[in-house]
Amino acid sequence: MNKVFLILVLIVCFACSGEENTYVEISENKKLDFPQPDFFPQPVYNLEENPPTEKGFELGKKLFYDGRLSSTGVISCGFCHVQEFSFTHHTHEVSHGVDGALGTRNAQPLMNLAYFEEFSWDGAAQHLDSFSIIPITTDTEMNETVSNVINKLKSDQVYSELFAEAFNNGEVNTQNMFRALSQFMVMMVSADTKYDKVLEGNSVFSEEESAGQSLFEAKCASCHKGILFTDQSYRNNGLSIDPRYNDIGRERVTGLEEDKYKFKVPTLRNIAVSLPYMHDGRFQSLKEVLDHYDSGVEPTQNLDPSLQQENNLGISLTETEKNQLISFLNTLTDDNFLLDRRFSEF
């Protein structure tokens, strides 16, 4: 009798617990540690909603380097975003897409994306997970439809297995594809430069670098602000209007005349390797960029007020100062990141 009693108590205790423990962690798919640098702000990207995992990262990397995401089967994300050049299209002024088509803007570097609020030169995409739609579907880039990409992935055994391993619902669908790409991209944290080592007290600037830093703080840091070297705002930096593109910049997104010719202030991390420069890649060297700020700024509509003070256009710089600034900018190159095998195609 005692036993029956005990069994009954146990049955009652467990009878309704069927709903619990439905979450089973897939043991092979380990969560990755996000490499948050000490001096960085908190990520904007919600890492709890889409936590990078080993399999998700692997899937994202495979997608990133897969030409099948394009209509011709050969243009992958990595085609225009080359790691050694901070994931930019080295020496290409504007991005090149399918069948040699030319875009109108320079491919932006990919790094520290977890800290950015909006994406692309004009901020058209407000979330990293949706950004990739732009290059995939733009006719001069990958020229494909999201539906076709999903169908191609569904018919591929390797992908089906990877999706199944990477995500709880295991489905090959749009959300999982973009989440995998984001997992790969948010892990691209670059914070191991000489500049960072100096901050940590593990290195010192040369005299020239130090002079460059002072100049930078005084003349550049109001826009290229903080640890990410951008305040993430949109500004017109006085480039002449190229009639080939007549790119109105941020106005395309907001429809506001006051946003005409404004573009996102780019980060300057790894700037020495991410040439060419500006939204249309018009400058081939940092020297040309500094020459522009010194003597090339044009008073186009909505020119940033910081570039027109007391009737002087631009930021006056001597040749010595330019060299000092370039020395400082060179300390923002993160070789370990540029060569990090986790992100490389092969």
Added chain:
Amino acid sequence: MKKIICFVLISMLAVSCKDDDTIETTSIEISFANKINSQNIELNTGVYQTTLGESYSINELKYIISNISFIKDNGEIFTYPVEDSYFLVDEEVPSSKIISLENIPVVNYKKIKFGIGVDQSNYPLNDVDNFVPTAEESLMHWSWSAGYIFFKIEGEYSSTGDQPDENFLFHIVSHGTNLDNYKTVELSSNFGFDLTENKLISIEADLSKLFNAVYDIRIEDKPDIQVDPVNAPKIAENVSQLFSSVPFSSTE
């Protein structure tokens, strides 16, 4: 004593796994009828007048219905699962004008609420990404901005009220985070939405209100409205006023 406890335990066991509040659920259909002057609109051939004296015809009419919820008398809300709550209504595709929902608690609801477009808090989260292929196939997604088109109408107009021969198009979207043109619509009706009686909800959109519901729209002033922080919000506001619930009748 043990026998009593035993009896109590057995009784507990008997009832413990029964969900006391099991509410019956049902599948329902919501139909959308796009009308002008109480008649279903006729794509391409129908010619209509605005209150400002312009005439127009419609070649294309599409909109996204989203975030459907049902509100009871006591204010309680039943929200349809967000990830399944995105639909594209295309005037040209009859099947798109009937939305099927499943597992709705059978209650006499007082109101129904839905969105037009995609709210920024959900995109691209909560599986709303998975609606991209549907929107893309119907050209309701903008490649360059990776964003949904919430409401699209294209056609021809005549500013003098004659046979329409000039193109007009309104593509309503949100403009980045600066300007959210997502709208919600809340409909109540005298007869309620009594799912114990009826599994069908009938909604009409009176397209003539597009030009005068809140703002008077003269097509000639701006026949192409897309990323337009002045005019797009007016169209969006008018769109939010198009809808009403009507007693169900098979209008299609």
